[in-house]
Amino acid sequence: MTASGMLSLIQQSHSVLNPSSPQARLIDRLWDAMYLVSVIVFLLVVAALLWGTFRRRGPEAPETDPGRERSLTTAVSIATALTVLILFGFLIYDVAVGRQLTRGFGKEALQIRVIGHQWWWEVQYRDSIPKNWATTANEIHIPAGRPVALELLSNDVIHSFWPPTISQKRDLIPGKDNSLWLQADTPGVYRGQCAEYCGNQHAKMGFLVIADRPDSFASWLARQRDTALTPTTALTRRGQEVFLASTCVMCHAISGTPAGSRIGPDLTHLASRQTIAAGTLPNTRGNLAGWIVNPQSIKPGTRMPPNQLDPNDLQALLAYLESLK
Amino acid sequence: MSAAAAPAPVPQPPPAFEDRERVRRELEQTWDQPPGLVPWLTSVDHKSIAKRYIVTAFVFFVLAGLEAATMRAQLARPENNVLGPDAYNQFFTMHGVTMMFLFAVPIMEAMGLYFVPLMIGARNVAFPRLNAYGYWVYLCGGIFLYLMFFLNTGPDVGWFGYVPLSGPEFSPGKRADVYAQAITFTEIAALVGSVELIVTIFKNRAPGMTLNRMPLFVWAMLVQAFMVLFAMPWVATATQFLAMDRLIATHFFNPAEGGDALLWQHLFWFFGHPEVYIIFVPALGFVSSIVATFTRRPVFGYPVMVLSMIATGFLGFGLWVHHMFTTGLPQLGQSFFTGASMMIAIPSGIQIFCWIATIWAGRPRFTVPFLFVLGFVVLFIIGGFTGVMIASVPFDQQVHDSYFIVAHFHYVLIGGAVFPLFGAFYYWFPKVTGRMLSERLGRWNFWLFFIGMNLTFFPMHQLGFEGMPRRVYTYLPETGWGDLNLLATLGAVTIATSMLLFVINVVKSLRAGLPAGDDPWGGETLEWATTSPPRHYNFEYPPVVESRSPMWESGPEMPVVTGLRTDVRDTLVTTLLDAEPDSKHRHPNPSIWPLLAAVATTVLFVTLIFTPWGAVIGTPLLLLTLLGWGWPRGREKWEQQLVESEA
Amino acid sequence: MSSQLGRCTSLAGGALLVLLGCSGTADRPAETAEQTSSLPSRVPVTTTDSSGDDGQWIMPARNYASTRYSSLTQITAQNVAQLQLAWTFSTGLTRGHEAAPLVVENTMYIVTPFPNYLYALDLTQPGAPTKWTYKPDPALASQGVACCDLVNRGAAYWDGKIYFNSLDATTHAVDAKTGKSVWRTRVGDINKGESTTMAPLVVKGKVLVGNSGGEFGIRGWLTALDANTGKLAWRAYTTGPDQDVLIGSRFKPFYSQDRGKDLGVSTWPGDAWKIGGGGVWGWISYDPDLDLIYYGTANPGPWNPDVRPGDNKWTAAMFARDPDNGEAVWAYQWSPHDLFDYDGVNELVLLDLPIKGQTRKVLIRPERDGYIYVLDRTTGEVLSADPYGYITTTKGIDLKTGRPIEVPEKAPQTGKVVREICPAAPGTKDWQPSSYSPRTGLLYIPHQNLCQDEEGVEANYIAGTPYVAAIVKMYAGPGGHRGELTAWNPLQRKAAWKIKEKFPVWSGTVVTAGDVVFYGTMDGWFKALNARDGTELWRFKVGSGIVGQPIVYRGPDGKEYVAVLSGVGGWAGAVVAGGLDVRDSSAALGFVNAMKDLPQATTKGGMLYVFALP
């Protein structure tokens, strides 16, 4: 998928009102109902206000007239009773939706752990066999149509996970294990963003939820479980050397190499991702180069330092990183 | 302050004109506040202090507005470069902190401090020196905050200051300490103000003003003052915990050592939600006053209105968790808070119905204050509805911390509080200054504000739905949020224009506004019974109240209390429920000590941020000023005379 | 020779004899392991006495069965009170002296802490002057990858050569007579965090060496070098595919969870097994009858368990292997998915014990997790596991599955302090070896009584730097004393007696046929106890705290000597040896917090003390 194609897809699918999952649809319906009722009541109240203000008045004295006061009392009481009724209706509807949202989906759900960092998302696919664990970042692939249980954690500050099209949000709070159910109806790319203020780059802490067809998800996951491809060309070999000898290795992991730091995103399958810099830039060679050389111009305050590499080394590094399918 | 065991004064018919002239001369002399810097600094007149409060708060309102405008400029288009993340974070934090702590709460209390004594026929608030202290502390706190802001030490953790982001690990430097301590300043000022108001309302009402004859505005201030009293200590606790975590390494909010990051949120919102009502309830009082005056009839359903406000006050404490619906708390508990959050819509609804009923039954005059009330109803209903929506757990989990929320609470706070406040400005400006504001500019002011407000905040609902989170310094072009943001920025420009018109209006009117006279609108309540502006002693004789609408029912010929001395500063104390005259109180003289104590308080708070030795320096200093404040000064002249006369 | 002894011969002959009644009287000599091996034929017996002991000390554990039992009888419980200082020798170094001296052919060999000098002292001369000194010149940088002070646990003698490791992952063979290097082999890479601190063991002409560095993200291994050439004979990794672990057709672990293909890979996430730790830095025992070597593997890395789900085989485990080709015969994992740095490297004492009416060939292991395990050393079955210290981390060992019954709330978590983890990371007992007396039937276990608080933190593997990812703070366990010496009766499965010590008992013990137990304390007391009831008989204050292994030997003059190195250090003594700052509770992996008063109790030093009766 081309970068621009992907982005236009995101654009369409980045809305609460364009739901693409059972959960989001429930909430969307709840909104529809509340919206409708609210608009009606709003119009009624404003109409009453305008009528009360501009109605033609007789010559009667402003003094309180007991009969009129009584009818006013009746009117106010009716309005109050209606308010209570509407609110009660809302309450019942809310609780019903809430219960449906927190309903468990059983064992068939895929388990994914999402860890919020300043300012990116670590994504771990868990499995009963530890060997099959896979780690990626900022892009959560899920099989379309299958429930997914997300375990949401943070070890620094509070973040909030929110892909509006397919799910409500849930905070990632240090010291608290949160979870969330997710399901996407159709394959597609759903963008989300951190919704809890988390510091300098809160604004660019995006992520993608990518719903795949079940079979392509399975093959994707199988690939993610593998260690990184060994460089085959002289250029990529040189790139790996550059990676392991420069600042990269202090923060990033590439499985199958001595790079094993978890400060930044795991780059084992970097080239298989659509974006870099936490959903901020399409994963192209140019963007990658710009990001490596001067990340602070793209995300001021991000934890990645600027790197001045020899042009040949940079090209080798880019070639290596692009080979990490 | 000493109480005199004098015989309780008795209501009398209004004295003869000659008597009044003499009394006025004597009172003038006794209560005089000569011009000059020192009398200004030592003043204990509630009107002077409240005026300063209002002007100061308005200055902060303008500053916070400028911050908002800068933020809107940054967000006008994607990837804009007006502010970087670091500056933006300080700006939005300063905007929130200023609006909430330096503008909204102080100005609402200040309106109460100005008008409550006038409306209840008192000469001053109950503790005038404390009142002065409260203002000075507030001023110092505000100056401190902005000084730090200009020193690049402005808070950048949001007005909600969530830990761990505001904690010692993730907020290096002194910015979060400034946040915590600035709040402490304003807490003290707010608590002082609430104590003033409660005691004044309970003990200084004019004879005959039983609780059920109290103006709705006074009721609103009473409810607000109690809310302040019960809400503010929580945030003070939270910020002190935060300061201790940051400065002396306690672990209140450190989950690793057994603290809890959510504890902050509970404490903060247990204050933070009532805070909204602390701002909103006085506005209800403004609206009731304005509606009554401009429909020429008392507000419909007085008991229901009072009960609604009290109910709001109570319920306001029961729904803090609806700010925390996305933190993963148990569903059942959340449903409880959904219920509570929806319930609070009922008293608000009742009040709106009552006002509509009042308008319907009355004969509205389309003055600027009344326009602001109409604007208030429309905007507040929108904010109220979105409020009911976000009380719903599932829906809130979608829109929480998105621009939908930004839209919601600006509708509630601007629509629900700032519109009534501007109405109140236009309504009471003649009383405070003796001059009318221009109605023509006022209408421009209103319509630009109304249109700008909707232009700015209505699109934000949609932005929230489209997934735009709050507190972002920028956004990517691909998100498609650019157009609506540009619209919102244009709205902000409109609001700024309307504010400029207001300032022009005020300046022009101060110079050359129409003279107002004592009662330009034909008001219902006692503040219109005295001169515009009121003298330092407010009333020559404390009035005696016989109904809820003293100005309409008794008119200028209302009975008064005589027997208060004119050669000394005598005030009348009445009983709590029925406002029977109880005793006379000696009103304190002007004093420099409140100012000195406030400065000492500032020294204590500010130095504590930088060193624990601050306590060693600041505490004795503060104690010293309090000692000076309370130092017995021997027998006063009037006591001396009393002793002599008895001898 | 061994054939003559017939059925009564065994590894721990004494135990067997006592138990089977073959040796009802004291005049029958107790047989020790080396007499059954090929070694004694090459070691001239210089003197003989009624005990039949040659009076030498040729390996730190005294014998292949690791009993650390001397059958010399000159010093007895009755006369030990008259023990006197005979002579001393200063090593000139001040790091932790954990090594056992060796005595072979009237020469004492001492290997020092880094920079790992090997001294040969001539016992035939008065005052035992230095015959020669061998300086291996280890890489200075290796100091940066030694987790717990720059220690060395001793050398081994075989066939005229002294074998020992220098810290920089190099094994040295030195001619015992001349002090000239015979060969040196670089066995590991310090840039990967590997170092060597263990004492090698020579079995059937192979020098067995393992690596340290479970705190540096190493991949553990045990290596056999040809004793004559230093060429690599085989290497058995602790983690990885079966091929690397040398698991083949002979591999028959007792428990089902240990069966399966490539468990050293599949019980790790991704390729974490490559940096999963499991060093082999402890003790090796050898059973010549079964022709199996036994050794334990160290903790998995990093300490923070969150990043390495699964059983993490074969870390914190033990192997029985064929010494000829290293092939694994069985394995058992003490702590699957180890949570607390419970290295499984402690000594394995090989005994033959009557259990439920039949004599079983067992190995007995006071394990770090606080249990004394008795395993059938032919099959790997856990026969019993009994606590010998205060334990909160587990509720016992399930003998059906061989797995510990874990207490979930004590499992360390990332970002959360878990308190009262007992025993602490050094375990109820660390490397400091026990001794076993066939006369009393008791195992003398020097150990500690420590608990800890732990918080897991983000784990970042950066080659050559530590890979621990945990903040730890240790403190004394219940009772407030930090050290204990337990005399354990393996038949009754309970302690016969216990001595409490202020500081951890970080020295080894040695027990003699005179029924005296020797050990040292970290505040510098060298003590003799009555082996039967634990009463203290004698004590001597040495210059610096003792963390070494005492030995007993017969001098050329026929007298019985007791020797021990003083010189505080090691993990427990790092606060003194490394000059650490006690204001940081997490220093030295949290051990400093438990040892804040050690700098007041002792100072750095490095001195050999030799005692004898007057």
Next chain:
Amino acid sequence: MSSRFRNTAFAGQRGRSGYGCHPERSEGTIAMAFNRPFGSFASLRMTIASLRMTIFATTVLTLVGCQREERNFQGMPPSATSTMPATRQTGLQPGPPVRSGPMNGPYEQNAYGVSQGKTLYNQFNCSGCHFQGGGGIGPPLMDDQWVYGSSPENIFETIVEGRPNGMPSFGGKISPDQIWQITAYVRSMSGLLRKDVATGRNDDMQVRSQEQAADKAKPVQSVIPPSAERQ
């Protein structure tokens, strides 16, 4: 590939992200504020004198505040350290000498830099050997003993080049800017920085008193470096 993104990526530096806190500007503001007539000439002179003092005091205050709070995201221009031999995969061998550049200790007055240094100190495993300053594998950093010197330049050099007794070299592995941040943090451990610049506790187990409460140690040259044990 969208061309817009390429532009973004290679766009020039966007300037400082902070809104800037330039003392000159504050000065100007104050001067303007005082630019009104002040009555008599004598009092004007006095006013100017006091104005000067005010400006001076404000400038100092501004400098102190600004420097402490500055968030310098852009960092210093990366120095020439990138020409490291690419074969060096771990740093246990001493690295080539690196000139520390013209800026020595740029984060000594900067709370944000020190705090970043603390984070990096822990994440880059400095804490693995030196723990929270008490030492273990490496020497303590919170005491007054300095084997290789306590000045920012010394510490920078120690980190970049490594030291023979086990201190790895991190030159080329950590950007100079980050090394300076770590340097500042290391110095704060023994109270060598101002208390209002040093960090508070972390959200972790507390194992030592927070750096901002550290007593200022008077650095002394350690008499016995660990290597002295080697003859």
